[in-house]
Amino acid sequence: MTMHSSADVRVEEMLDDLRRLVEVESPSRDLEALRASAGVVAEMIERRLGGRAVLVESRVGPHVHWSGGGDPRVLVLGHHDTVFPLGTLARRPFRLDQGRVTGPGVFDMLGGLVQAVHGLAALDDRTGVEILVTADEEVGSGASRALIEERARACGAVLVFEGAGEGGALKTGRKGCGTFELSVRGRAAHAGLEPEAGVNALVEAAHQVLDLAALSRPEAGTTVTPTMASAGTTDNVVPAEATVTVDVRVETEGEKERIESAFANLRPHLDEVEIVVRGAVGRPPMPRSASERLFRLARRLLPGVEGVAVGGGSDGNFTAALGVPTLDGLGAVGGGAHADHEYVVVDAMVPRARLVTGLVEAIREEFGPAGAPRAADR
Known part of the structure; x- marks a missing residue:
């Protein structure tokens, strides 16, 4: 399989665009910052690809949607929100040093967005690409x-530009993931004068933490990890309230159902305690089967590239759960997602952008409408 394009991919131009994205900070839930970030993303897309990038308003900030026209065939999927609060850039500015780019959001996932756009810019024909x-x-x-799922169904193949796995591996499977919060309500009392008059929410929470941790099944890929807890108001009062936050990761739909059922059926250990559970496994598992066809194409274009299943979730979980072929981890090669040492390997940027070019060409050649295989592939 060969790649054909009339345009080259230039790392200097990619770095210029990456700097622009990094220097417009975009923490999740900050509507003003996200509006500015969406504007920069849209401008980059229009400048490199032509056409119009539309800002799709939402309660959490604008999404950016662009289409190359024609019948939809491939959805390029990413995000422009980051985990870093405003002001991080002043402490950790965009920097290029010894072949690495650093700065807030470079790996997760602004570098991937730049690679995707520049890879698409190298296509002679961008019809069918969104x-x-x-x-x-x-x-x-x-x-x-809902918008992700709508466009995935319409296009029939999804390329996700989250950061690559270790060594540049593509992400061919992901665990489903979710967060649960357990609220415990007991009754306050003086801890010295009459502790027996109280109902200790902290003691109840401790029982529940042990019960929840026991739901883990590492052999099945299921982890149930209490991550945060709070209780009490002062040192001489029986705590009337406690909360526990729990991170859940599952590999299969069956385990998702088991865990959600277990949380729904939690019962108190102490008398006169009320328990309220909120949460769910919000991102369904992404099975390896969802990526098989696209991963085969990627290996033809980039021989030797590995595929790995990872514990973190992405928007690819949603599209894979629909049965739409989905390949993840096509973004930047680097590491340190969500950490101060986050980085991107510069030498890998051009090859990964060219992989985008080749994948889109291969999908249009080998997939029918909405991802259906050609007769020869059935």
């Missing part, structure tokens, strides 16, 4: 999920 860059991936995609 780009969707959402504003709320880092906080669960509650305001973008």
Whole structure:
């Protein structure tokens, strides 16, 4: 399989665009910052690809949608929100040093957005290609999920530009993930004068933490991890309230159902305690089967590239759960997602952009409408 294009991919231009994106900070839920960020993303897309990038308003900030026209065939999926608060850039500015780019959001996932756009710019023909860059991936995609699913169904193949796995691996499977919050209500009392008159919400929460941790099944890929807890008001009062936050990761739909049922059926250990559970496994698992066809194409274009299943979730979980072929981890090669040492390897940027070019050409050649295989592939 060969790649044909009339345009070259230039790393200097990619770095210029990456700097522009990084220097417009875009923390999730900050509507003003996200509006500015969406504007910069839209400008980059229009400048490199032509046409019009539309801002799709939502309660959490604008998503960016662009279409190359024609019948939809490929959805390029990403997000422009980041996890870093405003002011991070002043402490950790965009910097190029010894072959690495650093700065807030470079790996997750602004570098991937730049690679995607520049890879598409190298195509002679961009018809059938859509780009969707959402504003709320880092906080669960509650305001973008329906749009993501709509465009994935319409296009029939999805390329996700989250950061690559270790060594540049593509992400061929992801665990489903969710967050649960357990609220415990007991009764306050003086801890010295009459502790027996109280109902200790902290003691109840401790029992529940042990019960919840026991739901893990590492052999099945399921982890249930209590991550935060709070209780009490002062040191001499039986705590009347406690909360526990729990991170859940699952590999299969069956385990998702088991965990959600277990949370729904939690019962108190102490008398006169009330328990309220909120949450769900919001991102369904992304099975390896969802990526098989696209991963085969990628390996033809980039021989030796590995595929890995990872514990983190992305918007690719939603599209894979629909049965739409989905390949993830096509973004920047680097590391340190959500950390101060986040970085992108510069030498990998051009090859990854060219992979985008080749994948889009291959999908249009080998997939029928809405991702249906050609007769020879059935």
